[in-house]
Amino acid sequence: MADTASHVSFLPPILTFCGAAVVAVPLFRLMGLSAVLGYLAAGIVIGPSGLSLVGEPGTIATVAELGVVLLLFIIGLELKLTHLWSMKRDIFGLGLAQLLVTALCLGGAAYQFGFAAKGAFVTGVAVALSATAIALQMLGERNDLQTPYGQRSFSILLFQDLSVVPLLAILPLLATGLGALEQDSLSDRLTTVATTLGAVAFVVIVGRYGLNPFFRVLARSGAREVMTASALLVVLGAALLMQEVGLSMAMGAFLAGLLLAESNFRHQLEADIEPFRGILLGLFFMSVGMSIDLALVQRQWAVLAIAAPAVIAGKTLILTLLSRAFGASWRDGLRSAILLSPAGEFAFVLLPVAQGLGLLPGPEAQLVTALAAITMLLGPILATGLETILRSRAGDDARPDASVLHGQEGELSSRVLVIGFGRFGQIVNQVLLSQGIEATVIDRNVERIRDAARFGLKVYYGDGTRLDVLRAAGAERAEIVCVCTDHPDVTQKIVEIVHQDFPNARSFVRAYDRIHAVNLMTMDVDYQIRECFESAITFGRATLEELGFDAETAQASADEIRKRDIARLVLQRSVGDMGGAELVVGAKIAPEPLLKPAGKARGLSPETRDILNEGIL
Structure with missing residues (x-):
């Protein structure tokens, strides 16, 4: 029989995360700050650079990424294909412009700072990406996702998520040069493309024709827990399939949600997924906080003290100007820009890959990772402060337009x-x-x-x-x-x-x-x-x-x-x-006539007269 301690070995980290969350998040909310900041601060405190209450933050981060996956699924549920198509200008126009211009400027700054050309490219791209989880969480807290600036912000984030797959494919080419293309035969490349398209087609066909009958059969059973299990099965299954063919797990979940946006079961699915999304997303933010190496920050404090505000200011300026060029007002452009100014969670994916391929030396990769994490800590603070200023100056005009909602x-x-x-x-x-x-x-x-x-x-x-x-x-x-x-x-x-x-x-x-x-x-x-x-x-x-x-x-x-x-x-x-x-439970209100009866009731049969006691003198 297994030792009793082995059965409870998983409890200490769970209790640590729950305890940190219930202390930090309410505290930050009382100060008028976002819950995201509470999770980030809690991660710093319990992480290796703090009290070292969690020994393997990398393992936690792997599980916590499921929070981003579930978040994208719920976002997909709230969209429709027609609505998504109407956003194509912002997705492929503004989104592409933001990524290219921001990556070029940040990469150029890294090159001037002394990074090699390839390392500067990776740094520029990694930091140009924005924090999807943070931005969408803050938009949800403000109830601003359906406002013009909220939709524009989501369009940019969606394009960035789409771009992660080709970016991951480019990194090996940068490391090995064009000769890598010659090593793979044409048939191998065609097989890879066909597999990817086949997986996407499979998800689309199953989502379009199979999921509604599937959920209908389960709903007839009346078992609530089965519906919850089926919702997780659909989300995680689509995410895993996309990952196996080289695409993003988050994009797989988003695609599944988008296909179910017209489903009659969408509200129940959203309600079943929401608790898991909230817990895992909070865990993800704590894992980001745990990734901040305070010893490195202490050694490189001067560089990071200049670089982090510079990155946030630069990304804010670039996106504000681009949003204005695409028809947004100055205020909405600034709100989107400051919201998307932190580096994103995909920086923690691209940078280790680049380091493993030799594109970035270890010290530089660690420095950029710390920079990305610090921007994720500072960005929500600045976004909250800006929102407070804008709403105090504009009053109700700065709140979500009811006509839009x-x-x-x-x-x-x-x-x-x-x-x-x-x-x-x-x-x-x-x-x-x-x-x-x-x-x-x-x-x-x-x-x-x-x-x-x-x-x-x-x-x-x-x-x-x-x-x-x-x-x-x-x-x-x-x-x-x-x-x-x-x-x-x-x-x-x-x-x-x-x-x-x-x-x-x-x-x-x-x-x-x-x-x-x-x-x-x-x-x-x-x-x-x-x-x-x-x-x-x-x-x-x-x-x-x-x-x-x-x-x-x-x-x-x-x-x-x-x-x-x-x-x-x-x-x-x-x-x-x-x-x-x-x-009182069990008591009854006796029916009574609303008008005074003209005469006394008379029974018309012996049984009736017996019931009415008419036979008793």
């Missing part, structure tokens, strides 16, 4: 979130669609989701009682949350979540019966209606008209009953027919 396709334009797509929710959506309001709809019934396609409606699979699913569906941006579920306990749980976590959204709720209606009124919902009440009122009015009463009299009778019912509901909410006892 609601003008995007998909959930960003949804003013209404409808939970439940049964017979009640379907009619609610038909009324909303009549005025051009396309609500975001959540339901756990797979068949209802399939039926929605015949109505031209978009319904997403998800559990409306989960806070993470509601967040993923856009509840924070919704003006009204319509709770149309048919189980009172489920309905009340959703109402509690909406009131607690989304106070800006008005709650319109379907009540099951009178008892449920009173309960909902005590919860201060903005509007409630019993599912059968209005239909029964309409039914009774039509009956009166068929019996010969004129339409005005029938309508007046219906209105009178409606007013009396509302008055009694208000009374039952305040004091109750049983002094509040009707709200």
